[in-house]
Each structure stands twice: as structure tokens, then as C-alpha cells.
Amino acid sequence: MTYAIEISDVTKRYGSLQALGGVSLCVEPGEFFGLLGPNGAGKTTLISILAGLVRPDSGTARIMGHDVGVDYRAARHALGVVPQELVFDPFFTVREALTIQSGYFGLRDNRAWIDEVIENLDLADKADTNMRALSGGMKRRVLVAQALVHKPPVIVLDEPTAGVDVELRQALWRFIRRLNRDGHTIVLTTHYLEEAEALCGRVAMLKQGRIVTLDTTENLLRLHSGCYVGLRLGGALPAALEPLVAQRQDDGAIRLALPDYAEVERVMAALREAGVAVLEMEIMQPDLEEIFVQIMRKA
Amino acid sequence: MTGFYTLFYKEWLRFWKVSVQTVLAPVLTALLYLLVFGHALRGRVEVFPGVDYIAFLAPGLAMMSVLQNSFANASSSLMQSKMTGNIVFVLLPPLSHREFFLAYLLAAMARGVVVGAGVLLATLWFTEVSVVHPWWVLLFGVCGSAVMGALGIVAGIHSDKIDQLAAFTNFIILPLTFLSGVFYSIQSLPAFWQAASHLNPVFYMIDGFRYGFFGASDTSPWLSLAIVGGSFIALSWLTLGLLKSGYKLRQ
Numbered sequence: 001m002t003y004a005i006e007i008s009d010v011t012k013r014y015g016s017l018q019a020l021g022g023v024s025l026c027v028e029p030g031e032f033f034g035l036l037g038p039n040g041a042g043k044t045t046l047i048s049i050l051a052g053l054v055r056p057d058s059g060t061a062r063i064m065g066h067d068v069g070v071d072y073r074a075a076r077h078a079l080g081v082v083p084q085e086l087v088f089d090p091f092f093t094v095r096e097a098l099t100i101q102s103g104y105f106g107l108r109d110n111r112a113w114i115d116e117v118i119e120n121l122d123l124a125d126k127a128d129t130n131m132r133a134l135s136g137g138m139k140r141r142v143l144v145a146q147a148l149v150h151k152p153p154v155i156v157l158d159e160p161t162a163g164v165d166v167e168l169r170q171a172l173w174r175f176i177r178r179l180n181r182d183g184h185t186i187v188l189t190t191h192y193l194e195e196a197e198a199l200c201g202r203v204a205m206l207k208q209g210r211i212v213t214l215d216t217t218e219n220l221l222r223l224h225s226g227c228y229v230g231l232r233l234g235g236a237l238p239a240a241l242e243p244l245v246a247q248r249q250d251d252g253a254i255r256l257a258l259p260d261y262a263e264v265e266r267v268m269a270a271l272r273e274a275g276v277a278v279l280e281m282e283i284m285q286p287d288l289e290e291i292f293v294q295i296m297r298k299a
Numbered sequence: 300m301t302g303f304y305t306l307f308y309k310e311w312l313r314f315w316k317v318s319v320q321t322v323l324a325p326v327l328t329a330l331l332y333l334l335v336f337g338h339a340l341r342g343r344v345e346v347f348p349g350v351d352y353i354a355f356l357a358p359g360l361a362m363m364s365v366l367q368n369s370f371a372n373a374s375s376s377l378m379q380s381k382m383t384g385n386i387v388f389v390l391l392p393p394l395s396h397r398e399f400f401l402a403y404l405l406a407a408m409a410r411g412v413v414v415g416a417g418v419l420l421a422t423l424w425f426t427e428v429s430v431v432h433p434w435w436v437l438l439f440g441v442c443g444s445a446v447m448g449a450l451g452i453v454a455g456i457h458s459d460k461i462d463q464l465a466a467f468t469n470f471i472i473l474p475l476t477f478l479s480g481v482f483y484s485i486q487s488l489p490a491f492w493q494a495a496s497h498l499n500p501v502f503y504m505i506d507g508f509r510y511g512f513f514g515a516s517d518t519s520p521w522l523s524l525a526i527v528g529g530s531f532i533a534l535s536w537l538t539l540g541l542l543k544s545g546y547k548l549r550q
Contacts, residue, residue, distance in 0.1 A: 014550075048550075051390075051391055052390070052391070052549065053387065053390055053391070053549055053550070054549065054550045055545060055549055055550065072393065073393035073395075074393075075393075076391065076392060076393040077393050079391075081387075081391055083384075083387055085384050087383060087384035087385045087387060087388075088383075088385060089380075089383075089385045089388065090383075091312065091313050091316055091317075092312075096312075097388075100305055100308075100309050100388075101388060101392070102305075103301055103302065103304070103305025103306075103308070103309075104302050104305055104306065104388070104389065104392035104393075104394060105302065105392050105393065106301045106302050106393070107301070108301055146388065150392075
């Protein structure tokens with residue numbers, strides 16, 4: 001089978017900084033894949049290698065089976081990238097920018113698709129406005145549109161919702177989900193983990209240029225099956241429970257981290273034994289964000 | 300082909316949309332030179348027998364404008380794209396390094412030739428311009444703009460900051476074009492500076508271009524053509540090599 005993205009043992013060093021230290025990763029066609037990690041983890045470097053903007057020191061990267069170096073034309077035809085930086089060409093209107101971008105990909109008359117993209121990204125009333133005059137959110141939409149002009153089977157979005165308002169974020173995700181349903185492979189980097197949790201079928205977590213976790217979102221949530229218990233007590237916390245404390249707030253609220261649900265019973269028993277009254281209690285499921293923090297701490 | 304043509308068209312639009320700045324302004328500058336130097340030196344300098352100084356000056360100024368503007372177009376376009384980051388729009392698509400080179404080069408040549416033609420047209424108000432060998436004029440106009448366009452691409456790719464590009468322009472391009480015999484015939488210079496002028500490739504561009512107008516020149520137009528053509532081949536080879544290696548564009 002041909003992978004949508006196939007990265008084998010890619011390394012990249014900038015001076016003394018090892019940006020990527022041997023990353024291997026495969027994404028299947030039609031996946032919605034999340035690339036997560038703190039700033040400086042190497043996400044953007046990895047994407048830039050896929051896009052041909054950065055050349056790896058060693059290792060190979062393929063898009064739909066095409067090597068990004070040797071067979072760069074086919075690889076770039078198959079890839080649409082929404083860059084992280086809010087870049088634009090101040091000489092052109094939205095429609096001109098999209099028509100020019102189509103031309104770079106060898107498409108002479110692409111009006112019907114450009115109109116559809118403009119419509120779907122709510123850019124219709126700005127289509128003839130100069131790029132310079134657009135707000136940040138609008139510029140972001142144009143960047144997405146530019147990445148889609150050639151209908152690439154693989155679409156990579158590098159933090160597309162950074163600094164974007166709620167309305168656009170929702171419109172953007174509706175559109176990207178639709179593209180994914182239509183068969184496009186989506187790779188997403190984001191710092192909003194609830195976004196990744198809601199959208200991505202699989203995620204890779206990067207730290208200091210290495211993949212520390214690679215699994216389905218479902219598995220990650222299931223394997224980290226512990227829970228949190230938030231308590232407000234009428235007395236002091238029994239000493240036996242001290243090791244479980246994850247957080248203590250100034251207002252007296254305590255958060256305990258339990259390795260699994262069965263432990264709730266033990267907590268209750270310890271409280272009963274010590275005769276401490278429970279004023280408030282809340283049991284919380286960990287979300288992807290908690291799991292991310294745990295994994296990053298351990299890695 | 301569509302990719303290359305689009306990039307060329309985009310580069311054409313980029314200067315054409317701001318043609319007051321990119322075409323009209325350099326034409327005006329050349330006219331100011333013509334007025335000031337023409338007034339100051341008219342009747343005092345006769346370079347070619349029977350040729351009025353303003354008539355002598357006009358083709359040189361036109362060629363100087365061709366060269367400076369070809370360089371400026373390629374270098375400033377690439378520089379600005381790199382600074383603002385929108386260079387990614389041309390790096391992400393499947394354009395080859397040859398397409399990239401040709402598109403930027405032809406757009407640079409187009410601006411140079413448009414400005415040069417503008418200068419010549421404007422000088423018709425002040426003096427009669429006769430053309431003895433129009434094909435030589437065209438040939439040197441095209442070759443000269445190609446050399447400077449290629450040099451502009453190299454400078455634009457190499458420079459990381461505006462002041463680096465400004466240094467390139469002010470310390471290399473301006474002296475080379477000013478000391479190339481635009482305002483004088485190098486025959487009037489002391490022997491040492493005559494010899495030095497022969498080391499300046501821009502001298503051959505101006506001299507060959509001027510030969511097309513007057514049928515007279517300091518050096519044989521064939522030698523000039525060989526040197527200008529050789530410079531272009533060497534520079535193209537260098538530029539294509541840089542682009543292929545991804546120098547400063549693809550890390």
C-alpha cells in the first residue's frame with residue numbers, strides 16, 4: 001500500500017541544535033493525523049521537510065509514494081501546506097493570489113474550484129480586496145485557500161487556528177472535516193489539544209526532535225485510564241492520601257490523581273476512617289491535554 | 300510551462316502595478332542626468348566627431364537605466380519575498396530551478412528594456428537620436444539586461460537584510476555602471492584608467508549598445524558581444540547552481 005506520508009529516519013541539525021533526531025512516521029490515506037509537541041519540538045521542521053522547504057541531513061520523506069527530493073514535482077503536486085506564519089503577497093487581491101497559485105501548479109483555468117474554495121472559506125465578499133487590507137483572520141483563510149487550489153490529496157496545516165476567532169475556527173474545521181470525508185489526508189499541528197482530541201484519529205507527540213508517542217487518540221485516552229478527584233474537605237487530608245495529591249489550590253481545594261477508578265473507593269474509606277467530612281467532590285476524566293502533559297513530563 | 304509562465308507573469312505584474320515607482324521614476328532620473336550634464340558639458344565635449352554631447356549621452360543613459368533596473372527588479376523582488384516570507388508561495392509548488400531562474404530573469408529583463416525604451420523615447424524631446432544598427436542596439440539591450448538580471452537574482456538570494464542588498468547596489472552596481480563610459484568616452488581617460496575600464500564588463504555593454512546608435516565605439520562590438528555573452532553564460536551557470544543547491548532558499 002502507498003502511504004499518504006512516509007517519513008523514514010529523518011534527521012536535521014541546525015548548528016548545535018538537533019532539530020530532528022531520527023523521526024519515522026507513516027500516515028495512511030484518508031487519515032486525520034495530529035502532530036503535537038511543545039514549541040521547538042521539531043513539528044515545523046518536519047513539515048518543512050515534507051514541503052521541500054528544508055532538506056533533511058539524512059533519511060527520506062515521501063508524499064503519496066513520491067520522494068520529496070528526487071521526485072519533487074509529483075510530491076509537491078500531492079501536497080498542500082498551510083504555513084504557520086501569516087504570510088501574504090501585498091501586490092495582489094485574494095482572487096489574483098489564488099489564480100496565480102493555481103498557475104504555479106500548472107492549472108490554467110481553475111475558476112470553478114477557486115470559486116468553491118472562496119465560498120467555503122467565507123471569502124466571497126473579500127475576493128477582490130487587496131491582501132494588504134485583510135484582517136489577520138481573513139489572511140489565514142486565504143492561506144488555507146492557497147494550499148487547496150490544486151486539490152492536493154494530502155493537506156498539512158501548521159497551527160492553522162493560532163490567533164483565530166471562534167467563528168473562523170469552526171468554519172475552518174467544518175471545511176477541513178469535509179475535505180477529510182472526501183478522502184483527503186489531513187495532518188494538523190496545534191497547541192489546542194481539545195482540537196486534536198476532537199478531530200484527529202491518530203496523534204504523534206514530539207519532544208526535542210523525537211517521537212515519544214504514536215497511537216490512536218482513542219487508545220491514548222483509554223490507556224491513561226486514571227482519573228482525578230477534586231475535593232473540598234471539612235478537615236485536614238489524611239496522611240495516607242498525601243502521595244496522591246496532584247494539586248493544592250489556595251482556596252483549600254485539593255486534586256488527587258488516581259491510577260484507576262477503583263482507587264476512588266480507597267480514598268473514600270480513608271476519609272471516612274479519619275472522620276473528615278467531604279464538602280465537595282468531583283471526579284474528572286483526563287483529556288488529551290492531561291495525557292500530553294504526563295507524556296511530556298515522562299519523556 | 301504554465302508554472303513558469305505564471306511566475307513570469309506574476310513578476311511582471313509586481314513591477315507593472317507600481318510602474319510610477321519602477322518605470323516612471325528611473326526615466327525621470329535619467330532625464331535629470333541628461334538635462335544637468337547636457338547643459339553643463341554641451342559644446343565643451345565632443346566625443347565622436349560631429350555628434351552633439353546630448354546625442355552622445357542619451358544612449359548611454361538609456362543603457363545604464365536598462366542595467367540598473369534589471370538588477371533592481373530581480374534583487375528587490377526576491378529580497379522582499381524572503382523578508383516577508385511569501386517566498387514560500389513559489390517554493391511550495393512544483394517549479395524547477397530552471398523555471399524559477401528564467402521567470403525572474405525574463406521579468407527583470409522586461410523591466411530593464413521597458414525603462415530603457417522609456418528613457419530613449421523621452422530623450423527624443425531634447426535631441427535627435429539616430430540609429431545606425433538597430434539590431435546591435437536590441438542585442439546589447441537584451442544581453443545587458445540578462446547579465447544584470449542574473450546578477451540581481453544572485454544578490455537577492457544571497458542578501459538576508461536590506462542593508463546587504465543596498466551595499467551590493469551602492470558599492471558594486473552603481474560604481475560599475477557610472478564608471479563604464481556612460482558620460483564620457485574612455486579614450487579621454489589617462490592610460491591607467493583606460494586599462495581599468497576595460498576590466499569592467501559594464502563598459503562593453505554600454506560601448507556595444509552605443510555602437511548600434513553611432514556605428515562608432517571604443518572597442519569592436521564583436522569583442523563587446525563576446526564579453527557580455529560570456530558574462531551571461533558564467534553568471535547563469537552560477538545562478539542555476541545556487542538555485543539547484545537550494546542556497547539560502549531551501550535550508
